[in-house]
Amino acid sequence: xxxxxxxxxxxxxxxxxxVLSATHERLSRIAKQLIVDKKILNYEIIYVDNGSSDNTxxxxxxxxxxxxxxxxxxxxxxxxxQGSISAGLxxxxxxxxxxxxxxxxxxxxxxxxxxxxxxxGCDLVLGVREDRSSDSFFKRYFAEKYYKMLKRMGVNVVxxxxxxxLISKSLLKEFNALPERNRFIRAMILQLxxxxxxxxxxxxxxxxxxxxxxxxxxxxLSLDGIVSFTYVPLRFASIAGIFSSFVxxxxxxxxxxxxxxxxxxxxxxxxxxxxxxxxxxxxxxxIGIIGEYIGRxxxxxxxxxxxxxxxxxxxxxxxxxxxxxxxxTQEDSLDEK
Numbered sequence: 181x182x183x184x185x186x187x188x189x190x191x192x193x194x195x196x197x198x199v200l201s202a203t204h205e206r207l208s209r210i211a212k213q214l215i216v217d218k219k220i221l222n223y224e225i226i227y228v229d230n231g232s233s234d235n236t237x238x239x240x241x242x243x244x245x246x247x248x249x250x251x252x253x254x255x256x257x258x259x260x261x262q263g264s265i266s267a268g269l270x271x272x273x274x275x276x277x278x279x280x281x282x283x284x285x286x287x288x289x290x291x292x293x294x295x296x297x298x299x300x301g302c303d304l305v306l307g308v309r310e311d312r313s314s315d316s317f318f319k320r321y322f323a324e325k326y327y328k329m330l331k332r333m334g335v336n337v338v339x340x341x342x343x344x345x346l347i348s349k350s351l352l353k354e355f356n357a358l359p360e361r362n363r364f365i366r367a368m369i370l371q372l373x374x375x376x377x378x379x380x381x382x383x384x385x386x387x388x389x390x391x392x393x394x395x396x397x398x399x400x401l402s403l404d405g406i407v408s409f410t411y412v413p414l415r416f417a418s419i420a421g422i423f424s425s426f427v428x429x430x431x432x433x434x435x436x437x438x439x440x441x442x443x444x445x446x447x448x449x450x451x452x453x454x455x456x457x458x459x460x461x462x463x464x465x466x467i468g469i470i471g472e473y474i475g476r477x478x479x480x481x482x483x484x485x486x487x488x489x490x491x492x493x494x495x496x497x498x499x500x501x502x503x504x505x506x507x508x509t510q511e512d513s514l515d516e517k
Contacts (some may be wrong), residue, residue, distance in 0.1 A: 266363060308380050
């Protein structure tokens with residue numbers, strides 16, 4: 181049975197001033213109990229300030245000044261939720277690393293159970309919600325349909341798993357070497373490890389504040405989950421194009437037959453307008469799908485950084501102000517290996 185020396189907890193934060201104090205108190209209490217129970221030898225809590233516009237950074241600095249186990253990564257702007265998690269994972273030094281939201285909806289008490297699975301040899305432990313009773317009907321319905329759609333398209337995901345997970349140091353090294361910019365981490369991590377453990381939990385209601393995920397960000401994340409891991413939509417567009425062409429040929433033959441072999445009157449506007457609308461709609465739909473893929477290729481080709489760090493607060497290297505650009509490329513990962 182393996183043991184954990186240094187244990188890292190990564191907490192992405194974006195305008196979380198209402199919950200930070202409670203979150204840190206709860207995480208610290210659990211981490212200290214893990215030391216008492218000899219589950220870990222030491223721990224670090226890494227808060228990633230993802231371009232917050234409220235007093236989040238000010239509160240984080242106060243927490244940092246009072247707790248030697250805290251590190252702060254300050255990003256230059258908002259790099260979306262997946263970018264902030266990637267920043268925290270890149271800087272984590274622990275033998276085992278847990279990512280958890282700052283809003284306390286994922287119960288930190290389940291971390292001990294995750295470490296138990298890690299001690300048994302699991303490099304990846306996923307936190308999976310038992311149900312979505314805390315969500316609205318709209319969110320619950322579309323989340324269920326979305327996961328089912330991903331499965332049917334061949335995307336490897338675990339239903340009701342978000343971003344509450346434990347990753348071993350060896351697996352994290354492989355993850356940090358991935359060069360992808362369009363990130364859907366809950367699927368990316370399963371591309372690296374097929375043997376994982378699951379810890380079930382009941383998600384709590386948000387402790388304070390409001391969710392920072394709006395419809396736009398949820399749609400963007402959903403599209404990344406589809407476009408980044410499967411080409412099924414492209415194949416669907418091709419099949420739809422073949423089908424519409426077949427239908428167009430049949431309709432054309434029918435129209436010619438009516439015109440030359442019968443005396444029936446054919447309204448010109450209907451025979452022209454309907455095929456144009458059908459085929460035109462399918463063409464626009466196919467072009468839209470292709471555009472989503474091309475747009476993501478455009479982002480990948482530019483090789484812009486996943487995140488930019490303005491400043492890092494680390495007690496091991498006191499208040500080092502840095503303007504560092506973290507840009508993980510495939511060449512860099514090969515050089516490291």
